[in-house]
Amino acid sequence: MIVALETRGVVKQFGGLVAVNNVDLVVPENSIFSVIGPNGAGKTTFYNCITGFYTPEKGDVLFYGESLLGLSPDQITYHGIARTYQNIRLFSTMSAIENIMVGEHSRLNASWAEAIIRTPRMVKEEKAAVEEARRLLNFVGLAGLGDQAARNLPYGAQRRLEIARALASKPKLLLLDEPTAGMNPNETAEMVAFVHRLRDELGISILLIEHDMRMVMGVSDRIAVLDYGEKIAEGSPTEIQNNPRVIEAYLGKPMSEYEA
Amino acid sequence: MKTQLKSSLNAGITFGIVSLFLYLIGFTTTASQIIQNLLKLKPASTVLGMDSLTFSFALFIGLIGLWAGVNQARSQKGQPFGTVLLSAVLTGLVHGLIVALAAYITGSLNASGVKMNTYLSQLLPASVKLFLFNQTPVLGALSQLAFLTLTALVGAAVTYGLMVSNVFGKLADAWRSMWKQVNAVPAIAKFRASPYFSYVMYSLLLLVMVFVPLRAGQYWNYTLGTVGIYVLLGLGLNIVVGLAGLLNLGYVAFFAIGAYTVALLTSPAPHGLVWNFWLVLPLGILAATLVGVLLVVPVLRMRGDYLAIVTLGFGEIIRILSKSDALTWLTGGPKGVNNVGGPVLFGWVFDDVSYLYLIFLSVLLAIFVTRRLQNSRVGRAWESMREDETVSRAMGINILKHKVLAFAIGAAFAGLGGVLFAARNQFTGPEDHNMMVSINVLSAVIVGGMGSIPGVIAGAFVLKGLPEILRELENYRVLAFATLLVVMMLVRPAGILPASRRKFEHENAPGNEGSKQ
Ligand SMILES: Nc1ncnc2c1ncn2[C@@H]1O[C@H](COP(=O)(O)OP(=O)(O)OP(=O)(O)O)[C@@H](O)[C@H]1O
Ligand SMILES: [Mg+2]
Numbered sequence: 001m002i003v004a005l006e007t008r009g010v011v012k013q014f015g016g017l018v019a020v021n022n023v024d025l026v027v028p029e030n031s032i033f034s035v036i037g038p039n040g041a042g043k044t045t046f047y048n049c050i051t052g053f054y055t056p057e058k059g060d061v062l063f064y065g066e067s068l069l070g071l072s073p074d075q076i077t078y079h080g081i082a083r084t085y086q087n088i089r090l091f092s093t094m095s096a097i098e099n100i101m102v103g104e105h106s107r108l109n110a111s112w113a114e115a116i117i118r119t120p121r122m123v124k125e126e127k128a129a130v131e132e133a134r135r136l137l138n139f140v141g142l143a144g145l146g147d148q149a150a151r152n153l154p155y156g157a158q159r160r161l162e163i164a165r166a167l168a169s170k171p172k173l174l175l176l177d178e179p180t181a182g183m184n185p186n187e188t189a190e191m192v193a194f195v196h197r198l199r200d201e202l203g204i205s206i207l208l209i210e211h212d213m214r215m216v217m218g219v220s221d222r223i224a225v226l227d228y229g230e231k232i233a234e235g236s237p238t239e240i241q242n243n244p245r246v247i248e249a250y251l252g253k254p255m256s257e258y259e260a
Numbered sequence: 261m262k263t264q265l266k267s268s269l270n271a272g273i274t275f276g277i278v279s280l281f282l283y284l285i286g287f288t289t290t291a292s293q294i295i296q297n298l299l300k301l302k303p304a305s306t307v308l309g310m311d312s313l314t315f316s317f318a319l320f321i322g323l324i325g326l327w328a329g330v331n332q333a334r335s336q337k338g339q340p341f342g343t344v345l346l347s348a349v350l351t352g353l354v355h356g357l358i359v360a361l362a363a364y365i366t367g368s369l370n371a372s373g374v375k376m377n378t379y380l381s382q383l384l385p386a387s388v389k390l391f392l393f394n395q396t397p398v399l400g401a402l403s404q405l406a407f408l409t410l411t412a413l414v415g416a417a418v419t420y421g422l423m424v425s426n427v428f429g430k431l432a433d434a435w436r437s438m439w440k441q442v443n444a445v446p447a448i449a450k451f452r453a454s455p456y457f458s459y460v461m462y463s464l465l466l467l468v469m470v471f472v473p474l475r476a477g478q479y480w481n482y483t484l485g486t487v488g489i490y491v492l493l494g495l496g497l498n499i500v501v502g503l504a505g506l507l508n509l510g511y512v513a514f515f516a517i518g519a520y521t522v523a524l525l526t527s528p529a530p531h532g533l534v535w536n537f538w539l540v541l542p543l544g545i546l547a548a549t550l551v552g553v554l555l556v557v558p559v560l561r562m563r564g565d566y567l568a569i570v571t572l573g574f575g576e577i578i579r580i581l582s583k584s585d586a587l588t589w590l591t592g593g594p595k596g597v598n599n600v601g602g603p604v605l606f607g608w609v610f611d612d613v614s615y616l617y618l619i620f621l622s623v624l625l626a627i628f629v630t631r632r633l634q635n636s637r638v639g640r641a642w643e644s645m646r647e648d649e650t651v652s653r654a655m656g657i658n659i660l661k662h663k664v665l666a667f668a669i670g671a672a673f674a675g676l677g678g679v680l681f682a683a684r685n686q687f688t689g690p691e692d693h694n695m696m697v698s699i700n701v702l703s704a705v706i707v708g709g710m711g712s713i714p715g716v717i718a719g720a721f722v723l724k725g726l727p728e729i730l731r732e733l734e735n736y737r738v739l740a741f742a743t744l745l746v747v748m749m750l751v752r753p754a755g756i757l758p759a760s761r762r763k764f765e766h767e768n769a770p771g772n773e774g775s776k777q
Contacts, residue, residue, distance in 0.1 A: 051654060077656035091647035094640075097764040101637075102644040106656030108637045112665055115636030116629055126636070130764055137765070146765030169656060 002029040003064070004173050004205040005050070005081075010059035012042070012049050012229075019045040020056070021229035027173070027207055032199055034208045034216050036240075037226035038249060043209045044086055046226065047175050050207075051083055052076040063173070077106050082171035084162045086178045086209070092151035096142060096161050099150050100133040103168030133168065140164040140194075156187050160194075167202070174198065177209045188212055192219045217241065225249065267335060268347040272354025275328040279321070279359050286382025287739070289390055292317040310393070317390050318407070321359075325408040328355050329415025337423060344420050345413060352412025356405035363404050367397030473616040481612040483728045485684060488619035489677045490724045493697075494704045494716035495626045496673025501702065502711035502759075503639060504666035505646025506560075507568040509698050510575025514671040516693035517551050518544040518678025520582060520591065523688045526601030530592050537603045541679050548675025549668050556667040560660060563649075575698055583690035596689020600682050619680055626673050627713055633669070635762065642666055643711070700724070707748060709755025718756045722748075 005027040012020040019042040027033045035043050048054040050061055052073040061068045068076055082103075091099050108129060110122040137146050140160040145153060150161060159179055166174055176195070180188045192215055199206055210216045216223060217237045225233040225240060227249040233240060240246055282288050292313055296303070301312035308315060332348040339347075366388050369376060376383040392400025422428065443449050451457055473481050493515060500508045521544035525535045559570050582591045591597075603610045603618065610618065633639050641662050644652040653659050682688035700723050708719025722744075730740055748756065 053650070053654075073650075073654045074656045074658055077654060083654065085651070089648055089651045091644045091651070093647065094643055095761050095764065098640060098643075098761070101764075102640050102652070102655050102657075105637060105641060110637045112633060112636075112638045112669075115638050116632045118632060122636070129637075134765060144765070147761070147763045149761065165655075 003027070003062075004029040004031075005207065006062040007046075007050070008060045008062070010046070010049050010056045010061065012045050012054055012056050018229050020049060020226075022059070023226070023229075023231050025224055025231070025234075027205055028221075029172075029205050030199060030203060031221040032195060032206045032208060032219055034210055034220040034223045035226060036210060036213075036216055036223060041226040042229040043226055044177060045229075047083060047177055047207075047209065050076075050175065051081060074106075077169055077171075080170075080172035081175065082166035082169050082173075083175035084159075084166050084177055084179060086181065088155075088158050088162055090150040090158055090162060090165070093149055095147050096150055096153065096164075097130070097133045097137060097146040099161060099165050100136050100168045101129055103165035104129050104132060106169045136164040136167055139167075156183060159183070159191075163194075163198075167198075171204060173205045173207065175207045175209075178211060179208070180210065180212050180215055188215055191215070195219050264336065264339070264343065264347050265350070268332060268350040269354055271328065271332055271335070272351040273358070275324065275331075275351065275355040276358025279324055279355065280362050282324075283359075283362060283387075283391055284380055284383065285739075286384070286387055288317065288320065289382075289384075289387040291320045292390060295319055314390065314394050318393065321404070322407065322411050325352060325355065325411025326415035328352060328408070329412035329417075330419045331415075332412065333416040333419035333423065341420055344416055348412045348416030349409060352409035353405070355412065356408035359408060360401035360405040363391050364397050364401035367392045367400055371397060469620050470617075473613045478612050481616050483725060485612075485616050485619050487720050487724045488616070488623050489681050490701060490704060490720040491623050491717050492619075492626050492677040492680070493674055493701045494708070494720050495623070495630055495713065496670040496677070497701050498705050498711065498713070498716050499630060499633070499642070499673075500666050500670035502705055502716075503634065503646065504642040504663060506663060506666060507564065508571045508667070508670070509568045509695075509702070510571035510573065510578075511670070511674060511701055512693050512695065512697040513555075513571075513575045513578040514548040514552055514674035515678040515681070515697060516578050516582065517548045518675035519682035519688040519692060520597070520678075521547045521675070522679040523597035523600045523682045524591070526683070527597045527599050529598070530589060534601060537601050537683060540601075541676075544679035545672050545675040548678065549672045552671025553664055553668050557660075557664060560663045560667075572695070572698075575693075575695060579690050579693050579695075582693065592689070594690060596687060596692075597682075598687050600686045600688060602683045602686065615684055619684075622676055622680060626676070629669070630713060638662070638665065703745070707745060707755060709758035712755065712757055712759035715755045715757040715759065722756070 003026055005025070007023055007025045010020055010023045011018065021042075023046060025033075025035075035046065037043055045054065049056045050068070052068065052071050052075070055070070063076075063079055063081065066079070068079065068081075071079070091102060094102070108125055110119075110125055114122040134143075134146065137143055140163055142153075142157055142160060142164070145157060150158065153161060163174075163176070163179070179195070180191050183191065195206060195208070196219065198204060208216075208220065210219075217240075220237055223233075223235065223237060223240045224231055225243075225246050232245050232249060233243045235243070279288075282291075293316070295316035296313055299312075299316065301307065301316065303312060305312045306315075310318065328351050329348045332351045333344050336344045336347055366376060366383065370385055370388045375385075376388070377385075391404075393403050394400075395403060443452065473484070476484065493511070496514075497508065497511050500506050500511070522537070522540045524531055525533050525540045525543065526537060528534055555574060559567060559574075562570065581587060583594050584591075585593060587593065602615070641652065641657045644655060644657065645659060645662060649659060678688075681692070685692075704719035704723040705716055706719070707722055708717065709715025726744070727741060752758075
């Protein structure tokens with residue numbers, strides 16, 4: 001088994017609050033790994049530790065065996081990690097295609113001087129970048145909306161555009177933070193199919209934060225549960241569904257009834 | 261009904277205060293004189309039984325009255341005709357009462373010999389008389405009341421008619437459908453889509469730029485030159501503020517460095533260097549860029565407001581240094597530097613026309629550079645930074661590097677502007693580089709439309725060209741100008757010519773520059 005991402009004893013504190021406490025995680029390559037937990041459990045904070053937004057107080061984050069500690073978010077992107085945000089954070093006045101092209105930044109090379117002179121290499125690269133952006137737009141099912149300002153897109157489209165932008169850097173690992181938040185059951189089902197496609201067609205590994213239990217159980221290969229910053233359980237969907245600590249953390253309701 | 265009553269009263273009070281204010285600062289008289297001039301009425305002539313100045317005043321105050329009515333009708337959109345008229349009358353009455361009261365009080369005081377202009381310098385007896393339509397206080401006040409009510413009524417009635425018949429909507433539709441038909445003609449559509457279209461447009465522009473300086477005369481060439489230099493500055497600041505989203509309030513510093521570089525290196529005093537202008541031109545740009553980079557690196561980790569304040573201070577420091585007595589040996593001190601050398605080509609000294617060409621050329625160069633950068637990986641990085649710095653960084657963008665780059669290019673444009681400015685005036689001094697330059701350039705960028713090249717050009721014309729045209733207003737130039745800016749921001753909050761986004765998805769030739777406005 002090739003390990004894409006591994007965290008070892010990651011701790012992140014905000015003053016007295018321990019938001020992430022000693023979390024170990026092993027995400028195998030080409031798998032869909034979900035992180036669940038009640039509100040405020042520390043899931044987003046955990047993501048921020050992986051992507052370099054926060055530096056953990058303790059522990060280590062390894063990506064294909066290499067430590068990411070001390071790298072800035074832009075450097076981590078170059079290593080092959082991309083993410084989406086819980087509250088959609090598109091570049092709202094830029095068009096959909098431009099958003100994706102910003103996502104391609106790390107794969108492009110043209111400097112400011114080349115841009116002014118328009119060297120043949122730069123022109124070629126730019127052409128390919130537009131092509132690729134169009135292709136990704138198609139891939140996430142937004143063909144025809146490319147020239148719309150991101151903020152004018154419908155909600156579901158914005159979520160998918162954010163994924164397309166993340167994919168534009170050709171990541172090896174994609175971190176999704178509640179991709180179905182605010183979606184209806186139909187859209188959620190589409191998203192499940194889409195996440196599968198991401199893994200199967202693009203061969204990337206996926207780390208997923210999700211509140212919708214039906215989605216989590218249906219899509220994940222493996223699940224870890226966070227509660228008050230600590231990992232309280234880990235296992236296959238069936239194991240998690242029957243784990244008493246998890247049921248307790250989720251207000252004592254059986255998991256099958258729980259839908260956030 | 262109650263809310264309508266309230267809104268009518270509120271509007272009446274607002275208009276009353278505006279009219280009162282205009283009166284107290286003497287603008288009613290000035291405006292009347294301007295209208296009199298514009299209509300080419302002789303001071304001695306009479307129109308409709310009034311002398312021409314009173315007539316002009318009636319026009320002016322009548323326009324405000326009409327405006328109140330129009331405003332009221334628009335805010336009561338969808339209401340029945342009766343309600344609209346009633347609310348307009350109410351607004352007019354309140355407006356009129358305030359004005360009439362002011363007219364009566366000042367008129368009576370004036371009649372009893374109180375010299376109000378000792379307190380309010382603009383309340384000259386003539387102004388007060390004019391405000392009463394040159395009648396007795398009682399009659400004049402009543403006339404004001406009646407006139408403002410009537411005009412509000414008329415304004416509201418006409419607006420109601422226009423709104424109901426939707427004349428403007430129909431006109432706009434007609435215009436749009438005509439435009440559509442024109443574009444539907446295959447030959448025209450093809451021409452517009454082809455690169456030749458932009459070539460033709462550019463050639464036309466070029467022709468204008470070549471011929472206007474030949475005809476405009478020295479004064480207007482000077483003004484156009486100033487506008488051109490402001491376009492240059494605006495384009496630079498547009499990159500920093502409009503594209504990269506960094507609020508730089510000390511932009512004038514780089515302008516000053518360009519100006520002082522050319523001044524000190526080409527003037528016989530204080531250093532006696534008298535270098536060639538063409539050699540100093542790139543040096544000025546280089547110096548501004550260098551200082552820009554050096555000074556900005558430590559500051560760039562700050563965000564938003566802090567950056568604005570620090571750059572503001574930096575702009576002032578440069579000016580104060582250039583003014584300081586201790587540095588007179590270096591900078592020429594408060595008196596500035598005279599006899600700055602200008603461009604000479606093969607023994608031929610540039611006159612106003614050729615100098616304007618030089619400025620135009622620089623502007624074209626700046627536009628070229630801006631467009632190429634904007635439509636590239638760098639430009640996209642800047643814009644994403646402006647939108648959301650955190651996410652931008654997560655896209656792999658090196659924020660610090662791109663900020664420095666934006667500052668450096670902005671500083672280079674300003675340096676070029678400074679060189680051209682000082683060499684044209686053959687002088688530079690501390691007062692050429694005060695904070696107002698930064699503020700004006702920033703206003704040009706905002707008024708024109710952030711991030712938009714045509715917007716910057718329009719903004720510079722409004723900011724630097726319009727004041728020349730408004731010269732007639734003399735004392736009220738600043739006021740008129742401020743009013744204009746406020747109105748403009750209300751009517752077009754995104755700027756005169758806001759940035760339009762480039763189309764990628766339905767564009768056949770990606771990277772085709774002509775497709776971006
Ligand atoms: N920047 C911060 N400063 C201080 N406290 C923070 C910060 N970010 C998060 N927290 C706190 O850390 C805890 C974990 O927050 P986090 O956003 O990671 O939870 P989450 O699991 O993503 O919750 P949700 O399901 O609501 O998204 C919360 O108590 C939160 O208030
Ligand atoms: Mg969260």
